Amino acid sequence: MLEHMEPSELKLVGRKALRVEGVGKVTGEAVYVSDMALPGMLHAQVKKSPHARARIIRIDTSKAEALYGVRAVIVGKELNYKLGLYVVDKDILAKDEVRHYGEAVAGVAADTIEIAKAAVDLIEVEYEVLPAVLNHMDALKADAPLVHPNLGKYDYVPVFSPQAGTNIPNLSKLRKGDVEKGFAESEWIVEREYTNPSVQHVPMETHVAIVEWKTGDEVNIWSSAQSPFTVRNLFCYTFKLPLNKVRVVVPNVGGGFGGKAGIHLEPLLACLSRKAGGKPVKMRATREEEFCLLPCRSALTYRIKTGVGAAGKILAQSLTLYWDAGAYADYAVNVTRASSYSAAGPYDVPNVKLDAYTIYTNKPYGTAYRGFGHVEFFWGLERHMELIAQVIGMDPLEFRMLNLLKPGSITITGERISDHSGDPAKCLEAAAKAINYGKLTPQEKAREERTGRKIGKGLATLHKAPAMPSFTATAAVVKMNTDGTVIVNIALTEIGQGSATAMAQIAAERLRFPLDRVKVTIEKDTDKEPYDWQTVASKGIILSGNATIMACDDLLKQAYETAAQVLRAQAVDLDHDAQGIFVKHRRDRVISFPQLSVGYAFPDGNAIGGPLIGVGRYIAQGLSNLDKETGQGLPALDWTFGAHGVIAEVDCETGEYKVLKVASAFDVGKVINPDIVRGQAIGGMIQGLGTAICEGYIYDEKGHLLNPSFTDNKIPTAQDLPEEIETIAVETAQLDGPFGARGVGEHPMISVAPALGNAIQKATGAELLHMPIRFEDVWRAVNAKEPIDNWITKTPTGSCRSDPATRHSSPDSAALP
Amino acid sequence: MRVKLSVNGSVYEREVEEHFTLLRFLREELGFTGAKEGCGAGECGACTVFLDGKTVNSCMVLAVEADGSEVETIEGQALNGSLSDIQAAFDRHHAVQCGYCTGGMVLSVKELLKRIPKPTVPQIKEGIEGNFCRCTGYQQIIEAVLDVSGQAESAGKGELKHA
Ligand code: FES
Ligand code: FES
Numbered sequence: 001m002l003e004h005m006e007p008s009e010l011k012l013v014g015r016k017a018l019r020v021e022g023v024g025k026v027t028g029e030a031v032y033v034s035d036m037a038l039p040g041m042l043h044a045q046v047k048k049s050p051h052a053r054a055r056i057i058r059i060d061t062s063k064a065e066a067l068y069g070v071r072a073v074i075v076g077k078e079l080n081y082k083l084g085l086y087v088v089d090k091d092i093l094a095k096d097e098v099r100h101y102g103e104a105v106a107g108v109a110a111d112t113i114e115i116a117k118a119a120v121d122l123i124e125v126e127y128e129v130l131p132a133v134l135n136h137m138d139a140l141k142a143d144a145p146l147v148h149p150n151l152g153k154y155d156y157v158p159v160f161s162p163q164a165g166t167n168i169p170n171l172s173k174l175r176k177g178d179v180e181k182g183f184a185e186s187e188w189i190v191e192r193e194y195t196n197p198s199v200q201h202v203p204m205e206t207h208v209a210i211v212e213w214k215t216g217d218e219v220n221i222w223s224s225a226q227s228p229f230t231v232r233n234l235f236c237y238t239f240k241l242p243l244n245k246v247r248v249v250v251p252n253v254g255g256g257f258g259g260k261a262g263i264h265l266e267p268l269l270a271c272l273s274r275k276a277g278g279k280p281v282k283m284r285a286t287r288e289e290e291f292c293l294l295p296c297r298s299a300l301t302y303r304i305k306t307g308v309g310a311a312g313k314i315l316a317q318s319l320t321l322y323w324d325a326g327a328y329a330d331y332a333v334n335v336t337r338a339s340s341y342s343a344a345g346p347y348d349v350p351n352v353k354l355d356a357y358t359i360y361t362n363k364p365y366g367t368a369y370r371g372f373g374h375v376e377f378f379w380g381l382e383r384h385m386e387l388i389a390q391v392i393g394m395d396p397l398e399f400r401m402l403n404l405l406k407p408g409s410i411t412i413t414g415e416r417i418s419d420h421s422g423d424p425a426k427c428l429e430a431a432a433k434a435i436n437y438g439k440l441t442p443q444e445k446a447r448e449e450r451t452g453r454k455i456g457k458g459l460a461t462l463h464k465a466p467a468m469p470s471f472t473a474t475a476a477v478v479k480m481n482t483d484g485t486v487i488v489n490i491a492l493t494e495i496g497q498g499s500a501t502a503m504a505q506i507a508a509e510r511l512r513f514p515l516d517r518v519k520v521t522i523e524k525d526t527d528k529e530p531y532d533w534q535t536v537a538s539k540g541i542i543l544s545g546n547a548t549i550m551a552c553d554d555l556l557k558q559a560y561e562t563a564a565q566v567l568r569a570q571a572v573d574l575d576h577d578a579q580g581i582f583v584k585h586r587r588d589r590v591i592s593f594p595q596l597s598v599g600y601a602f603p604d605g606n607a608i609g610g611p612l613i614g615v616g617r618y619i620a621q622g623l624s625n626l627d628k629e630t631g632q633g634l635p636a637l638d639w640t641f642g643a644h645g646v647i648a649e650v651d652c653e654t655g656e657y658k659v660l661k662v663a664s665a666f667d668v669g670k671v672i673n674p675d676i677v678r679g680q681a682i683g684g685m686i687q688g689l690g691t692a693i694c695e696g697y698i699y700d701e702k703g704h705l706l707n708p709s710f711t712d713n714k715i716p717t718a719q720d721l722p723e724e725i726e727t728i729a730v731e732t733a734q735l736d737g738p739f740g741a742r743g744v745g746e747h748p749m750i751s752v753a754p755a756l757g758n759a760i761q762k763a764t765g766a767e768l769l770h771m772p773i774r775f776e777d778v779w780r781a782v783n784a785k786e787p788i789d790n791w792i793t794k795t796p797t798g799s800c801r802s803d804p805a806t807r808h809s810s811p812d813s814a815a816l817p
Numbered sequence: 818m819r820v821k822l823s824v825n826g827s828v829y830e831r832e833v834e835e836h837f838t839l840l841r842f843l844r845e846e847l848g849f850t851g852a853k854e855g856c857g858a859g860e861c862g863a864c865t866v867f868l869d870g871k872t873v874n875s876c877m878v879l880a881v882e883a884d885g886s887e888v889e890t891i892e893g894q895a896l897n898g899s900l901s902d903i904q905a906a907f908d909r910h911h912a913v914q915c916g917y918c919t920g921g922m923v924l925s926v927k928e929l930l931k932r933i934p935k936p937t938v939p940q941i942k943e944g945i946e947g948n949f950c951r952c953t954g955y956q957q958i959i960e961a962v963l964d965v966s967g968q969a970e971s972a973g974k975g976e977l978k979h980a
Contacts, residue, residue: 018908025916026904026923028851028891035850114836202951204855204863204917254853254917255951287856430980496915496952665980674977675911679957681977683914686954710860710949718942718955725956728978 005739012509013739014671020501021252021494021522030252030522033224034208034284041210042071044272044283045116047106047123048293049098052132052362052703053145056096056125059106063122069115072275073123074107079271081238085262087162087169087329088155089148092238092267098127099147099327100364101704102292109272109281132362132703136324137301139167139359147327147360160333161628167360169325170333172340174354174631176412182316182351186307190388193303194380196771197696198296198324201369202715205254207294208284211269215278219246221266226256226493227534232526234263235270250524256495257687258368261536262330264294291364291708296697298332298366299324300373302343302380307351312394314403317349321356321377326365333358335366335373338467341413341626341635343377345385346424346463347400348409354631362703368536370684374464374750375691379771382460382754386761396758397432397459401425404461414632420735422667422742424641428461430728434663435459435645444647453649455660456763460755461643464747465636466537470623472637475530476547478507478555480612484579484593486511488520488551491532492544497745498676499540505672506545506738510552513578530615538743541672542638545738547618555614559596562609566591566600621736638734638742642666644685644751648759655779657760658723659689665728666747670740674729677744681727684748690716692753694772820884824849825893833880839873840864842880843890851891851920855949862948865921866890872928874947891920894927903927906965907958910975914952922948926962935966 007014024030061073076093083090094105106123110116133139133147144167148154152164160170183189209223219241225231228248236243253260265283273281285294300323307316321339325332336358344352369375389396404424409417432438435457440448444455466472477489488507494500500520508518521529532544556576563581564571567589575584580592591600599609626633647661664681671677694714698706707713733740757768766781821830824847831846840857843849843866852875855863859877866875867889894901900908903926913919922945929936929944936944941962942955950958960975 019911019913021916022908022911022913023900025913025919026900026907027895028849028920030916031850032853032917034853035844037845202949204861204915204949204951205853206855252916255915257951284854287858426980498911498914671977671979675957678975678977679911679914679953682954682956683952684954687951709858710856711858715949715951716954717946717949718959719946721942721955721959725954726978728980730980 010509012505012515016675017501017505017515017673019498020504020520032205032252032254033210033222034205034254036210036222038210038280041280041282042109042111042276043113043116044107044109044269044281045113045120046104046268046293047120047125049094049101049103049105051098051127051129052101052134053130054098054127055130056094056098056105057128058126060124061106064108064119067115067119067122069111070108070119071111071279072109072272073119074271074275076105081267083234083238083263083267084154085234085330086157086160086333089169090328092271100362102289102364103327104268104293107268107272109276133167134361134363134699134703136299136322136359136361139361147362159337159625168357169329169360170336170358172337172356172631173629174340174352174412175629177351179316179318179351179353183307185309186315187310188308188392189305190308190384190391191305192384192387192769193301194383194769195301196299196376196379198299198326198363198366199691199695199697200291200296200713201257201259203255203257203259206285206287206290207260207264209265209269210280210282211266211273212280213270213274213278217241217245219270221246221248223248223250223266224253224260225250226253226260226495226536228493228524228526229491229532230261230534231263231266235266238267248526250493252522253493253495257370258372258536259295261368261534287710288708291713292705295330295365295367296326297369298326298335298376300376302377304380304384306384306388308388308392312392312399312402314347314349316351317344319343319352319354323356323358324363324366325358325360326363327360328365329358330365331368332366334467335368339373339377340631342374342464343381344412345378345381346405346461346641347403348405349412352412363699364705370687371464371746371750372467372537374462375688375753378460378462378751379753382751383757383768386458386758387767395438397428397437400428400459400461404428413626413635415634415636420733422639422641422669423730423732424461424463424643426730427641427665427667428459428643430665430730431643431645431663432459434726434728435647435661437645451649453651454763455647455649456759456761458646458755458758458762459643460751460758462747462751463639463641464538464750465639466539466743468533468537468539468620468637470625471619472533472539472543473617473619474532474543474547476544476551476616477530478548478551478614480555480593480597482594482597484597485517485519486513488518488548489529490520490544490548491524491529492540493524493535494522495535497680498673499544501676502541502672503544503548507548507552510549511556512576538640538745538747539637541741541743542734542737543618543620545741547616549738550616550618551614553614554616555612558609558612558614559593562596562600563591565608638737640666640668640742640744640747642747644755646755646759648756648763650760650763650778652764652782655775655777655782657775657778659756660722661724661726662722662752663726663728664748665730666744667730667732668744669734669737669742670731671729672739672741677729678727680745681748682725684746685725685752686716686721688749688752689720692756692772694774696772818881820880822883822886822888824888825890835879835881837880838876839878839880839883840875843875843888849890849892853917853920855917862921862925863918865924865948867924872924891923894923902965906961910957910961910964912953912958912961918948918950922950922958930966935968936962
């Protein structure tokens with residue numbers, strides 16, 4: 001779909017434009033599901049497990065049912081349904097066993113929230129507490145309790161490989177070349193293990209839905225979901241309903257970040273509504289529930305062993321990723337799969353052996369989160385590159401440049417990189433230049449002297465392709481109104497990322513209309529919008545952008561056909577501008593778009609044509625499934641490459657540090673709207689700093705989540721901004737991207753943490769292996785104390801780090817069943 | 818209990834349960850849904866409104882405490898269909914993404930500019946630190962505040978660069 005247009009010919013693409021839904025948001029008029037109320041609406045609350053793992057002996061709901069105003073009470077035993085995105089492993093409410101702290105065991109719908117809460121308090125649950133498996137490395141031990149003893153019996157999507165009789169719902173493998181030979185030829189072998197805990201997405205609007213299950217199985221769902229068609233799909237799979245019975249409506253969404261990509265509260269509310277006679281039932285998660293009832297991002301332990309040749313070329317990598325899924329497989333199995341073809345980074349590596357495990361534990365479960373695993377594994381990978389450079393005595397920038405993918409390189413899955421794949425080196429150079437990498441400026445030297453703190457500069461690269469099925473598809477419908485304005489219907493939801501505005505710019509550019517004649521729908525409705533797979537994976541700009549261009553072309557083709565008859569000209573002799581269609585060599589022979597919009601009527605009353613409705617369908621092309629044993633295949637629609645440069649100032653006495661500057665560069669192919677690209681870049685970067693600096697789940701030794709609130713789980717505020725931020729776009733056109741564009745929604749969050757870690761290491765020599773990088777971690781690392789993490793136990797031992805006995809051995813000898 | 822207060826200049830009188838927060842009263846009883854709940858615990862600022870000329874987290878105020886008060890919400894900022902200067906600056910600078918924090922943020926900025934007509938960047942950061950935004954990374958919000966306070970030259974530096 002690359003349009004070979006000079007930037008000067010483009011009127012709207014590449015230029016600033018206000019957000020199409022901006023006014024509604026600044027006035028408070030924009031409606032979110034949390035704002036909605038329907039006549040007769042009931043309010044739901046859930047009873048949650050106080051234990052990480054326990055058998056449910058007895059649930060007594062009689063007192064709750066007797067409370068005035070309670071219209072429905074449900075427990076798991078009544079619900080004979082299974083839910084799951086890829087591995088169908090979840091009950092709507094826990095049945096015999098609870099698998100994580102905060103899991104729902106009963107639901108209530110009542111006239112008011114107060115009554116529903118009181119009813120939940122009246123529900124009595126007797127548990128037999130069972131030993132929980134909390135550390136995902138422990139879950140691999142032969143004697144570990146099984147979180148899902150029935151794993152072998154669950155339905156699953158065949159691209160995954162559940163290991164029956166273990167805690168492993170998926171194992172993805174990749175083999176390229178001969179890794180042993182690569183290590184044998186290596187001059188240096190560097191091996192480390194990197195870790196990070198679970199974190200929460202923290203959309204400012206928590207998950208919320210309203211569901212009504214009407215007579216005749218007509219189900220209406222209003223949800224803060226990112227992907228209305230996925231909610232409909234999974235809902236109908238679980239309840240065995242035809243898709244045309246279930247309608248999912250998504251208005252404005254108060255942030256998603258992947259946490260709202262799947263199906264969440266909808267099935268429970270549907271069951272409550274059905275039991276309450278079809279009344280609409282609403283539930284909005286509290287902030288605490290957002291942390292423990294709803295999913296989080298998986299923790300990761302990443303073990304990397306790299307062989308490097310005498311000249312500094314990477315010859316072999318043995319990569320083992322242990323993903324902590326928590327209690328349910330949800331997206332974690334697909335994060336694992338995505339990591340299996342991406343976790344070597346944007347580097348040319350001839351020999352690779354990769355094993356990526358998804359591991360069940362008794363903790364809140366992991367799901368998609370901006371970056372889809374890349375934030376987590378790039379922490380390890382880009383710290384590792386830094387450590388290798390140090391070991392072999394090469395500058396880290398030079399070492400990265402030497403090993404980056406370039407045209408002609410073969411990725412680890414066997415894809416050949418071309419001139420059009422994007423330019424990781426240019427991104428890295430731009431980031432390095434923006435921070436004056438490799439030296440301190442006179443001002444920085446003076447600052448060091450003045451403050452007594454050390455300034456360090458670090459870099460990190462990144463890449464990501466959309467993690468999606470090879471056949472991912474979408475569609476767009478463009479309808480002309482009688483005044484020549486148009487409506488663009490697409491199901492890509494607007495969750496803040498700015499897609500609606502970008503699509504409006506693309507459509508207006510293609511139609512040659514001013515922007516204000518194009519409206520892109522904000523509220524999505526599965527009964528009205530054409531199909532879209534999901535709003536995830538940074539795939540919106542390419543898929544929906546291309547579909548929108550094709551729909552515009554289709555509309556114009558119809559308009560030209562009618563105009564050709566009216567103007568008595570051949571369609572090839574016609575051209576158009578914003579006003580209408582004209583004969584190229586007779587500009588006065590023109591017919592306006594309003595005249596053509598719903599069909600043309602001749603003066604005698606005869607009519608031709610009909611309403612102008614363009615349809616565009618786009619499907620990812622040329623992708624293939626990955627071989628289950630070797631991981632070889634073509635998984636990537638496109639790669640967006642990027643890099644961050646960070647300047648940090650560290651107090652070596654205390655470990656406290658400050659981020660002075662972050663410079664980020666991304667090869668976006670083509671900027672559609674510079675303000676939106678910059679907004680994504682900065683927003684993602686700050687979210688990445690949150691992950692880098694402070695965010696993470698902390699559990700006690702029994703698996704109780706200790707910090708499910710903003711008091712104990714800080715997210716960045718305006719005070720946490722770096723002193724200086726620079727955002728740079730590289731534009732290597734993507735041949736099949738709309739106007740050459742590729743996605744950049746997730747990428748800014750990736751690799752912020754390792755760039756910061758590398759800067760801190762440069763300033764202090766601290767070898768940091770665990771993210772987030774708390775001040776005390778820096779202090780400990782500076783003082784060469786053993787790095788600790790207390791993300792599970794209340795005593796500072798044990799962790800998401802592996803058993804010390806296996807920590808320094810080869811990944812091949814990990815204690816696996 | 819009976820509560821009578823004015824919101825954006827209009828008077829409302831309702832019977833309300835004593836545990837009802839001002840936030841729920843505004844949203845659920847009066848339909849001013851521009852104030853949002855992000856935490857319900859006084860930490861995120863999404864529920865910010867003016868109460869007798871001062872910003873408060875309305876999730877931490879009981880409706881009955883606001884009896885006899887003047888409340889100003891985000892819905893009261895645009896007059897006769899045109900955005901307030903702060904709203905227009907937010908729109909112009911893309912200081913809005915999902916929009917969930919925006920109402921509270923705009924009101925906190927209004928309060929800041931009442932106190933300090935030309936705030937420095939550190940003063941702006943301090944002024945909005947009680948309002949969480951998970952989407953924007955705050956930078957474009959700061960630029961909008963610089964612009965609307967007549968410091969557009971400092972705001973203008975915030976551009977996407979090309980390599
Ligand atoms: S909802 Fe009031 S401060 Fe968060
Ligand atoms: S714009 Fe989404 S939270 Fe601020």
